[in-house]
Structure formats: C-alpha cells, structure tokens
Amino acid sequence: MAYQNPPSIPISDPEAQEITPTPNASTTPQAKGYSAKVVADTVKNNLVFHSKWGELNGAMGDLGTYIPIVLALTLARDLNLGTTLIFTGVYNIITGAIYGVPMPVQPMKSIAAQALSDTTFGVPEIMAAGILTGGVLFVLGVTGLMQLVYMLIPLCVVRGIQLAQGLSFALTAVKYVRKIQDLPKSKSLGDRHWFGLDGLVLAIVCLCFIVIVNGAGEKNRGCCDGVQSGDGDLDGQKRDEVARNKIGRVRRVIFSLPSAFMVFVLGVVLVFVRRHEVVHEIKFGPSSIEVVKFSKHAWKRGFVKGAIPQLPLSILNSVIAVCKLSSDLFPGKDFSATSLSVTVGLMNLVGSWFGAMPSCHGAGGLAGQYKFGGRSGGCVALLGVAKLALGLVLGSSLAHILRQFPVGILGVLLLFAGIELAMCCRDMNTKEDSFVMLICTAVSLVGSSAALGFLCGMIIYVLLRLRNWTRDKPLSAIWMQKSPQQD
Secondary structure, eight states, X not given: OTTOSOOSSOOSOTTHHHHSOOOOTTTOTTOOSOOHHHHHHHHHHHHOOSOHHHHHHHTTTTHHHHHHHHHHHHHHHOOOHHHHHHHHHHHHHHHHHHHSSOOOOEEOHHHHHHHHHOTTOOHHHHHHHHHHHHHHHHHHHHTTHHHHHHHHSOHHHHHHHHHHHHHHHHHHHHHHHHEEEEGGGTEEEEEOOSSSTTSHHHHXXXXXXXXXXXXXXXXXXXXXXXXXXXXXXXXXXXXXHHHHHHHHHHHHHHHTSOHHHHHHHHHHHHHHHHOGGGGGGOOOSOOOOOOOOOOHHHHHHIIIIIIHHHHHHIIIIIIIHHHHHHHHHSTTOOOOHHHHHHHHHHHHHHHGGGTOOOEEOOHHHXXXXXXXXXXXXXXXXXXXXXXXXXXXXXXXXXXXXXXXXXXXXXXXXXXXXXXXXXHGGGGOOSHHHHHHHHHHHHHHHHHTOHHHHHHHHHHXXXXXXXXXXXXXXXXXXXXXXXXXXXX
16 A cells, blocks of 8 residues: 555654544444444444533634635525535534544535636536536445545655645635635735724734644643643742642643634624624524526536536545545544545535535545544534534524624634644655655646646656666566655
8 A cells, every 4th residue: 555654753643542532332343233332332432522622622623614615605606505504514413423533524615616716607507516526426435446546646645735735725814814805706805904803913813812822733732831840840949839830720721722713703703893784684594495406508517617627626635635634633543535435425415406515525624623622523513513503593694694704814714724734744754755745736736736736746656666666676566665765
C-alpha cells in the first residue's frame, strides 16, 4: 500500500489516547455479529461526549463553509433551506452514530460553484448532479473499486490535495474578512470598514480571542503549566505556590472556554442588533418537502456541468483525504474508503430527490471540527439535532437571519478550519515527497481544479519512481519503493 511508510512527525494530538474513545464494540474483536445489543452499544459509545463544551465548540468548526454556500444558493437559486437543514441534520446524526468521530456533512462545492456562476443551472440541475454523483460514488463503494483507488494513491499526492484545499479555505476566509461580500453572486464589493457590527475590528478581535483560547490546537493549551510548576517547586514560598495555583485556575478557565461557539453566538446576537426587523420576517413551521421534477435537459446538464467536475473532488477530498485525515487525527479509527463512498452515495441518492442540497464529507470540515474540540460522533450529532430543529421550526425563513450574519465572523471560523487542514501536511519530511506535494498543490490552486492537481501529482510521482528505478529491482517494486530517507 502507498500508505505503509509511517511519518516521523506525528500528526495527531500527542495525547490522542486520552481524547479518542476507549475501544468499543465497533473496534474490538470480541464484538461479533450484528445483534441489536452490539449495535446499540456501538452507537452509544460513538455518540458519547468526551467534553461537553469541547464537542459543542467543535460543532461550530464547519459552519464557515456550510453557511455561505447554503445561504448563497438559497438566495440566488431558491434552494429549499428548510429541506436542506432537515436532511443534512439527519445525515449528521447518522454519520456521527456510525463513525464515532466528527465526520462532517458539507455541500458539494463544485456543484454549488456551477450553480452560482450559471443562471440557467437551477434546482433540477443541482439535484440531478447530486443524484448522479451519489450514484457513481455508491457503485464505486459497493464494488470495492474505491478501496483500490485509496490503496494506489500515494500519500504525498493526498497531502497535496489537502494542502491545496486548506490554503483555498484560508484564502477565502481572508477575503471574507477583508472584503464586503455579496454571497448570492460570490463577489467582493469593496474593502470592509474598520468599525461597525461587521467590521474589521470585530473580526480581528474574534480571531485573537480564538487564538488565545485555542492556541495552535494542542489539547491542554498550557492550562496546567502553572499548577505543575507550583507542585514541583518544593522549596518555594507558600504565597508563591498559592499565586501559581490561582494563575493555573484562571488559565484553565480561559483555555476551556468554547471559543468558536461564543463567537458564533455573538454573530447571532449581532444579526438582531443590525436589523431588528428580521424578527417579523420569521415564519414558524417547516418548509414543504416536495419531489423535484426533472427534465431530460436537466439530467444532461446536471451530468455534464455538475457531476463530471464534482466527481474528482468528491473522490479525492470527500473519501480519500478524509480516510487519511481520520487515521491521522484519531489513531485506531481507521475507516475504509468503501464505507465513506457508500455513505456519501446514499446521502445524495435519497435527499436530492426532495430538493436537499447535494452533500458529502470533507477533510476541511473534519479538520475544523477537530480544531475546535470535536472528538466524537456526538459533536456532529449535536449539530444535526440543531439543524433538524431549525429546519422543522423555522424552515426557509431562517435565510432572513443568516443573511444578516456577520460575514467577517464566518471568515474567522473558516480560516482556522483551513489552517488545521493544511497543517496535516507537515509529515512530508523527504524532499521528494514534498516536491510532489507542492506540485500537486500549486496546480490545484492555480488551475482551481483538484482533478488537474491530482493528475499532475501522479505524473510527477511516477516519473520520480521511474528515475529511481535500477536494474536490480523489478518493475513491480517501483510503485512501493521507499526513498533512502524513509528507511
């Protein structure tokens, strides 16, 4: 396998054994069969909270991507927001129960980009693209072809896709912070004012607050340093020990704050401060769920302009990259490409018929939720319950609230998700692997195509393997050959 060479620099939290769940029915060999009790115990273990505030905070980590895309499609293409919230909420709950990690549910970005750039690409075309993409992924999963693809793609190429996606998120986040955004048209309207309820100062303060609380993302964030030094200083004065203990307690309180959740709540409050009339625009009750009517033209355009560009991105970022990232962040939680491909396929084969936005998993969402404290399936299940409740209670009228949400705050949340995803590439510790990764990243970013970056990365990888081939090694050994630094 292309992933057999272990990185010398650990990606996951150094104290991951304290974060990840104890072996449960889904991972222990003693759990045999699929009896109701085994399934119930597995679901219970997968949904258990590791930290109430941490899981709540982690649930906010994916909103920087989710809200702008869904809101833009709702305003520009009449996407049924209520239906989308209900279905994606159910997806969140199910995936949390199945996988036991904060597995995200994100809109399919390539399909969304096509819909926002082409006024003739409406809801029927969007849903047709989602159904066709989901059908292909489902077939690749159930036939085992997706697992074969996962085994053959080199780690350095996957890292290149992850780095490109992470930097893309970060650059978009900076644009959200610096520029006034017209989300339905995906355009920047000019420089953002320094002051105001959606000004630069507000975004900078929120960013600094999250950095102070979360640091670079390490688990304890130094919260116990003061206590440890106080206990170890046996010759210190009692007053010094008391002072250090007080400092330690203050640090623990500060560093345990749910920073992303608090920033998001601030944004919600500012919605009503900016435009209090929005209260009168809210209508209670779910949106009507109807079967979308498709024409032959919609199927054709959905396949050509939606499914074909989306498939490479879904295969690489929603399945392959998520598999690798989940094993990096959650040791012992190795998910097969087959299962992820099947779940993404089923989500779209069901929901897209009723007008729910085509959805997938995503490495960026997983990194963002992990960054802010998500460690179990309970994180995304909690988010799913919130989506489901909002979809049933407010329906599409929620768009009036989201329309006033400070875009600068969304940019701050998206920035941390992008940086966390990009940081996963720091295990490329040989020049050859780094070279392939950066070629893949550069082409992906400049060409705005993960598929093009993947193709170039694979070509460079094969050329380097051929260059290193010698007569004393069979041709079959080229693909799995290790560089001297990795031995």
